[in-house]
Amino acid sequence: MKKKLAIFASGSGTNAEKFFEYFQDSDEVEISLLLSNKADAYALQRAKNHNVASHVFSKEDMYKSENLLELLKQNEIDFIVLAGFLWLIPKNLIAAYPDKIINIHPALLPRYGGKGMYGMRVHEKVRENGDFESGITIHLVNEKYDEGEYLIQKSTPIDKSDSPEDIANKIHQLEYRYFAQVVDDYIRRFDN
Numbered sequence: 573m574k575k576k577l578a579i580f581a582s583g584s585g586t587n588a589e590k591f592f593e594y595f596q597d598s599d600e601v602e603i604s605l606l607l608s609n610k611a612d613a614y615a616l617q618r619a620k621n622h623n624v625a626s627h628v629f630s631k632e633d634m635y636k637s638e639n640l641l642e643l644l645k646q647n648e649i650d651f652i653v654l655a656g657f658l659w660l661i662p663k664n665l666i667a668a669y670p671d672k673i674i675n676i677h678p679a680l681l682p683r684y685g686g687k688g689m690y691g692m693r694v695h696e697k698v699r700e701n702g703d704f705e706s707g708i709t710i711h712l713v714n715e716k717y718d719e720g721e722y723l724i725q726k727s728t729p730i731d732k733s734d735s736p737e738d739i740a741n742k743i744h745q746l747e748y749r750y751f752a753q754v755v756d757d758y759i760r761r762f763d764n
Contacts, residue, residue, distance in 0.1 A: 580657035585615025587655035592622040594752035673713035681709040685718030695736040
């Protein structure tokens with residue numbers, strides 16, 4: 573029986589798109605649901621383009637009710653992937669999905685992690701500090717931002733002439749290459 577995956581996304585959904593493409597012919601994993609906290613997130617259109625059900629939820633749904641957890645259970649979701657989703661995952665979801673929520677961070681944690689460190693903010697700090705490398709960290713999610721167990725880290729060199737936008741492009745290439753594959757490998761560790 574296929575494992576069912578839900579993707580949480582807040583923005584354009586480029587990583588979600590890579591997941592839809594990666595798993596479209598999978599015998600092991602089915603992307604069943606895309607969830608977003610933003611009604612105008614382009615990730616919702618990407619889900620529609622791939623015939624993946626989607627749902628928009630509120631802060632109240634996330635933090636003050638069981639609505640989101642009930643939706644995940646109704647859809648028989650086995651794993652959750654955070655693909656450009658910025659809210660802290662609440663305790664009830666972590667308890668319901670122990671070691672089954674996976675995030676990607678656009679830096680080599682523990683550097684440039686924590687609340688408020690996402691997207692271009694991370695790349696600007698990398699540039700500002702003159703780092704010679706950056707990368708991605710794919711990790712499990714716990715109750716604190718970016719502190720879950722690492723599944724993998726991949727790095728890329730940073731040139732002195734690289735702008736934050738150049739760094740972002742290098743990081744996106746790592747995300748597109750590794751994120752879905754690492755999630756697939758991780759899910760396959762679990763028995764049916």
